[in-house]
Amino acid sequence: MLDKYPRLLIDRRAIRNNTKKVVSWCDEQGIFVSGVIKGASGIEEVAKEMEAGGVKIIASSRLEQLERCKASGIRLPLMMLRVPMLSEVPRLIETCEYSLNSELVVIKKINDEVLKRGHRRHKVVLMADLGDLREGFIDAEELISIAIKIENDLNGIELAGVGTNLGCYGSIIPTKDKMKDLRILSEKVEKAIGRKLEIVSGGATSSLMGVFDKYMDGINMLRIGAAIIAGPYDEIRTVYGREEIDELECPFNLEAEIIEIKKKPSYPIGKLGVDAFGNKGKYVDRGVRNRALLAIGRADYGDISSLIPEDDKVELIGASGDHTIIDIEDCDSSYEIGDILRFKIKYSAILNLSSSENVDIFFIN
16 A cells, blocks of 8 residues: 555654653652543544553543544543533533533533433532633632532532643643642632542643642642653743653654755745735745745644754745645755655644544554
8 A cells, every 4th residue: 555645653652651751750749640632633542552651541622532532442531621511411421430610500411411311420620710711710719619519419420629721721830839729729629528539630731840840739630641742842841941851752743745846036026915824924035945845734734833844954934725835955865756754743733633634644663
């Protein structure tokens, strides 16, 4: 069978090894890991390697992905990360043992469906908004009152714990103070219901900074996906400069084929307007340069800045929906039509490429 391009190469061994490393870091601080598969579009093989690497829960914000995992034979408990839609509650309780919640009407619906169907009790984690302003109760007293109601009145639900999300919308860093706030809240909930919580979830990959700096007292679970699938190209390295992430590997690579090579001016010819996405481009006149086109574009990977050429002499110039323009003037290699270029890729590109119907997925190791 002929190779098909563009293609996403997925190294199973690297995912498993990254998972083991992340689990080890967290375990040293008394924290267990929920492996988040949404960044790889819920590919079942990724979930299986996370399972082999030692995560305790498989999690996603897409119920469809968790349904596929369940059907594929994943044995770990499954957790729904996005606050459930009312319309998907019946499917939720058929598939997942856990869900993150912030609306009483949804929680009551889960309870009613569990009791009506005679299912096992569904475990709920109440989300606290500590300032990132996405999901969660902004008022701690409201969260505590809901916790008491679940504990005393909703027999189809078990209050598993409390959690928070930081960094995904409001760019709020999971600092020592934020983790302290969550710990204090969990202690208040425990006092109100008269027992220990199973889960105090201190966030996602960005909360590894607290693991590295050892300020996660009272936190016992993190929801980790980006570090495992993006490795050293996760934002915790590229934005915050945490070198610890360099111990991880890069499990995902992109391969794309050259479809044109020509000498062309580096500055467009004619009156400038907007590009295919309605943006005004910025161009630098560097004279005539040797350029190549790749048969892949922003419709497949999103932002061109999320690609890192393996050949460091290759320069990314720009992209339209289905073409990527590169400068190969200074490359040591003499590229030809049909040659394949390989790229390391950041988290956002992994998310886009793994869900693109135009990109072939190929597993190695």
